[in-house]
Amino acid sequence: MITSTPIGEWTWELTADSGEIRPTRAAQVVAAIWNELAVRELALPGGKADVRVMNRNDPRDVHLAAEDLSMGTTPLAPRSALARAVARAEAFDGDLITVIRVECPGLWLEPGFEYRAEKLFAIHLEVWSGSLLTATLETYSDAWLTMDTRNREQPEVYAANAPRLAAALQAVSALLGTAPVPGDENHYAAPSETGFRDLRDEGPAYDDSWGTFEGLDRASLLQSRIPRSEDEYEQITEHSVRYFTIRRDGRTLGFLWASVGDAAAGYVPRTAAGDDAFDAGAAWLLALREAHGQGLAPLTALDWLAKHPARPGIGVIVEDTPRAASSLDALEELSGRY
Incomplete structure (x- = not known):
């Protein structure tokens, strides 16, 4: 099942050893994470990116808000929409928060088939005052779970997809030089450093969590638009x-x-x-x-x-x-x- 809110997330933190983490460096980290997903077809061209720069002491003071930037096969290709937005972000100095968010289309696999979701993963990166960088990877599919979000065991789907996620998490950790901090258990699943915990023995937090919560989340997203x-x-x-x-x-x-x-x-x-x-x-x-x-x-x-x-x-x-x-x-x- 595909959800409109994250099924799970993982976060890596980096601090600046020397110098300042500038927007260009932050964008390079995002592109490198995207590339690790792309190797496994967990990220495909056609996604969207947002870049925001705001005053850390007053987030309402927005210096830059570039939204719905088209993502091609090379996220930071010269003159790409993301590269131009990052160049604009470089012009600002001060006690700032820089946010780069990329929504990644990708493929999940089922026996004999592959399916595309326009937001299979999202990469969310924040830089605080040029000294602390946090990168969060979110997923919106239950293909990595031993049981789907309607409480049905899915051994073949799990076998086809969970190793892809585990490999991506390992690769991003090697890239950033630190292990991920799994997000908290939510009403869908319980993230771990290598993917998700197996809930078959203890059972999920809620019966039919997708049927219980996804309809409410969808309704909220639809009603917010009208x-x-x-x-x-x-x-x-x-x-x-x-x-x-x-x-x-x-x-x-x-x-x-x-x-x-x-x-x-x-x-x-x-x-x-x-x-x-x-x-x-x-x-x-x-x-x-x-x-x-x-x-x-x-x-x-x-x-x-x-x-x-x-x-x-x-x-x-x-x-x-x-x-x-x-x-x-x-x-x-x-x-x-x-």
Whole structure:
């Protein structure tokens, strides 16, 4: 399963032995970590990077905010977006915090198949006053776990993916000259220095943690993108649903659904599609609000949206007629698994 919040993380700390850790050095560390992930196809071209420089004593005093920088095959290639932003960051002096964050598309493996997630990992690096550097690696997939986040054992998936993560963590530790500090156990998993602890014996912290928490996290991310309103359909249902697939440029972004038995309708983002799934979903939710404002029943709203498509930038409906899912949970399973 792919999540919208981290399943686990690992942090390395470095202090300056002599001189100052400048933004260029920080970016070189990020690029080196990215390269170690890329060797194992845990990072692929097409990701996004942010660079921020702010006053340490007043983080609201932002000197530089460069966002959504496109990442190619060589993160710090001359004249690349990231290289230009780092050059701008070099112009600032003082008691500053420099933050570089890179979201890494990558591949997770299943028997006979490989799948791409637009945010399989994220590299988050901070430099404090030029003297302390912390690098954090986050993952958003449960492919490294002996049990997935819905409490199902997955020996073949684990065997195909866990060694890739362990090798990457070892390589980054060798690169930085220090062992990682695993993040705290969370409701999904328990990180260790080599990946994750095996929870088969003691059991996970929560039953079906993905089903319990991911829906709430997704809803929060979607609702943060649109104005609050009382004029909308219910967001959950115990009934079966009908749905349309939303696709753009050959990639599935999510699923527009309606209940067959009550006044519920909504949009389920395909988490592996990354932020695009949520940005498109926000627009489709606004379209559903328009249908609700016209007094349309949920299934009628699906038909209305198919006949009055939204702007192409948010994706298009693929099917001529809606598909059936036995439950909203089944549709969410589809959207989070692949």
